[in-house]
Amino acid sequence: MSRRRVVVTGLGTTSPVGGDVPTTWQALISGTSGVRYLEGDWAEQPVRIAGTAAVEPTEVLDRVVARRLDRSAQLAMVAAIEAWADAGLSDGAVDPERLGVAIASGIGGVTTLLDQHDILKERGPRRLSPLAVPMLMANAPAANVGLLVGARAGVHTPVSACASGNEGIALALDQIRLGRADVMVAGGTEAAIHALPMAAFAQMMALSKTASENTDDPTAPSRVSRPWDTGRDGFVLGEGAGVLVLEELGHAQARGARIYAELLGAGITNDSHHIAQPDPEGRGGTRAIQRALDDSGLAPGDIAHINAHATSTPAGDVAESLMINTVFGKYVDELVVTSTKSMTGHLLGGAGALESIATVLAIHHRVAPPTINLDSVDPGVNLDVPATARELRSGDIAALNNSFGFGGANVAVAFGSLA
Amino acid sequence: MATTEEIRIGLAEIVNEVTGIPASDIQLEKSFTDDLDVDSISMLEVVTAAEDKFSISIPDAEVKTLKTVGDAVSFIENASAA
Structure with missing residues (x-):
């Protein structure tokens, strides 16, 4: 079935x-x-x-x-x-x-x-x-x-x-x-x-x-x-x-409903590392992103956009860049990565939901929101993070939304244009 | 010393605040549960606010005897006079 x-x-x-x-x-x-x-x-x-x-x-x-x-x-x-x-x-x-x-x-x-x-x-x-x-x-x-x-x-x-x-x-x-x-x-x-x-x-x-x-x-x-x-x-x-x-x-x-996007899959893991600090190598988050791709039947090249967890903390933002680079390898250059927390702040338990809405709308409207206040990108961050809204490519695309929480929780969800 | 009507008006303001029922509907003969559809937790809210507003104490055992708006007004009147 x-x-x-x-x-x-x-x-x-x-x-x-x-x-x-x-x-x-x-x-x-x-x-x-x-x-x-x-x-x-x-x-x-x-x-x-x-x-x-x-x-x-x-x-x-x-x-x-x-x-x-x-x-x-x-x-x-x-x-x-x-x-x-x-x-x-x-x-x-x-x-x-x-x-x-x-x-x-x-x-x-x-x-x-x-x-x-x-x-x-x-x-x-x-x-x-x-x-x-x-x-x-x-x-x-x-x-x-x-x-x-x-x-x-x-x-x-x-x-x-x-x-x-x-x-x-x-x-x-x-x-x-x-x-x-x-x-x-x-x-x-x-x-x-x-x-x-x-x-x-x-x-x-x-x-x-x-x-x-x-x-x-x-x-x-x-x-x-x-x-x-x-x-x-x-x-x-x-x-x-x-x-x-x-x-x-x-x-x-x-019922002829208007469909914004498909929820393709999700990946849930735990760091099992520390109650409040992320694994410095981002291993748990990397596995969550990989599992979300696997659960969705997606390859790294299918992803056009990531709404990152990126909260503006010194350690967490660099760790997430590492996770994304580990999973996406050479495809990282094809990703438009955004932190909408630069504008909203961090909604804690509301963050993943608001950012999933932003991810869905990015697919629906084919445009990724910017990350604001990005005057000088940390040299430890190897991602395409535009400072103004960026159009996303045409054709079938998918996008990820990452969220990580105290207690070592990592949850990535994948949305896609309806094929 | 507040009159019966002043107490009814004061109580009606509380019931309106808690439940949204128009204050003009909150008349002495009305039953809190059967006529006004005030649920048990809302009734406790009304009691708590009434104790505050009228500077009285309504013992837990008394609350279930207050079937109608008139019952509550009488209780408040007697408690205030005591």
């Missing part, structure tokens, strides 16, 4: 550069940063910049719906509402028993947890919200999206730190291939721009502190996330969500 094929029929996002897919894509193609100074009481914090959501989710969602959700779930709902409408699947176009969800989060409802802890300390246990648990639980975004679309085939929440979003997509691919669902609403979300997680990342020396000391120049934050540049010194935290509607090919064709 031939393997069931999976296609992308709906996209939704809310990100630091836009409140929906068209706005986000236009910002990415034109090289617009969503990194800005944090407003309010951040003066004592070591890092005062982030990629905050361009559109407040509470401005979009129904008030009563929004107040019952942690911010991470609010962002996921905004993205899912857009993706679901984009796919045209309302009005019973899919059997609920054949509809599943895989919405990942790296950290879960952390702002609810911390805010409720403040209430507990200041006002006592009787003032806690009765909704605290269903708001802060890690599967709340997936569960609320499941309720939104009426999914009954399984609602999942993969957690693998910054690889979570891609793992959600990989899990959804498996569910459809295994015949457990015909449609999966998949992606990831994160909302961790709060003093505690930001200070904790800063304590690991993971976040860039550039532009946080002197806040006189309002454009300075937009230049801090600089993957592969010699001046990079850590990532910038972002927030947002990305949701893709994934659908079995025959199911999509039977």
Whole structure:
């Protein structure tokens, strides 16, 4: 029996550069940063910049719906509402028993947890919200999206730190291939721009502190996330969500759905090296990329574009260049490699999902977004990383999206033009 | 000392905030579950907010006796007077 094929029929996002897919894509193609100074009481914090959501989710969602959700779930709902409408699947176009969800989060409802802890300390246990648990639980975004679309085939929440979003997509691919669902609403979300997680990342020396000391120049934050540049010194935290509607090919064709791209395959590995540091030789990531190609039936020459994980950390960006060169060898020159984190910052559990949307749209529109702030490419990086949007070649093409996370997680997913 | 109507209006504002039900629908004879479709967790939210707003305490055992808006208004009225 031939393997069931999976296609992308709906996209939704809310990100630091836009409140929906068209706005986000236009910002990415034109090289617009969503990194800005944090407003309010951040003066004592070591890092005062982030990629905050361009559109407040509470401005979009129904008030009563929004107040019952942690911010991470609010962002996921905004993205899912857009993706679901984009796919045209309302009005019973899919059997609920054949509809599943895989919405990942790296950290879960952390702002609810911390805010409720403040209430507990200041006002006592009787003032806690009765909704605290269903708001802060890690599967709340997936569960609320499941309720939104009426999914009954399984609602999942993969957690693998910054690889979570891609793992959600990989899990959804498996569910459809295994015949457990015909449609999966998949992606990831994160909302961790709060003093505690930001200070904790800063304590690991993971976040860039550039532009946080002197806040006189309002454009300075937009230049801090600089993957592969010699001046990079850590990532910038972002927030947002990305949701893709994934659908079995025959199911999509039977209803005449618009198909953006095919989800060809995925590769999941673990470094088994260190809890928070990447393997310096990038062996786990290399194996994930190779497995994604093998799973997809692709050769290195088939890939035209990679949306890299590249977070703007000194070690990680060089390691990823090594991985890509190891897998692609002489074909590396045919790849247009992009880090959209240069514009959005790092969405943690939302990153893989947002970047998969960018990868799908790069195939769909035949153009790769740029990497901004690339003034001087690190000599350890041997990749074609354009500073402005670059047209992709014609004919059948495929593209990869890489995500790597604490805990040694590596997930690469491959999308292709529908052959 | 708030009047019965002032307490009803204050409670209606809370129920509206929690559930989105128009405040004008929240009348004394209405049942929280049967008429207003307030689920049990939402009811606990209303209780928590009412304790805060009216500076009273509503013991857990009392919550399930508050079937109607009128029950809750009476409880708040008596608790405030105590």
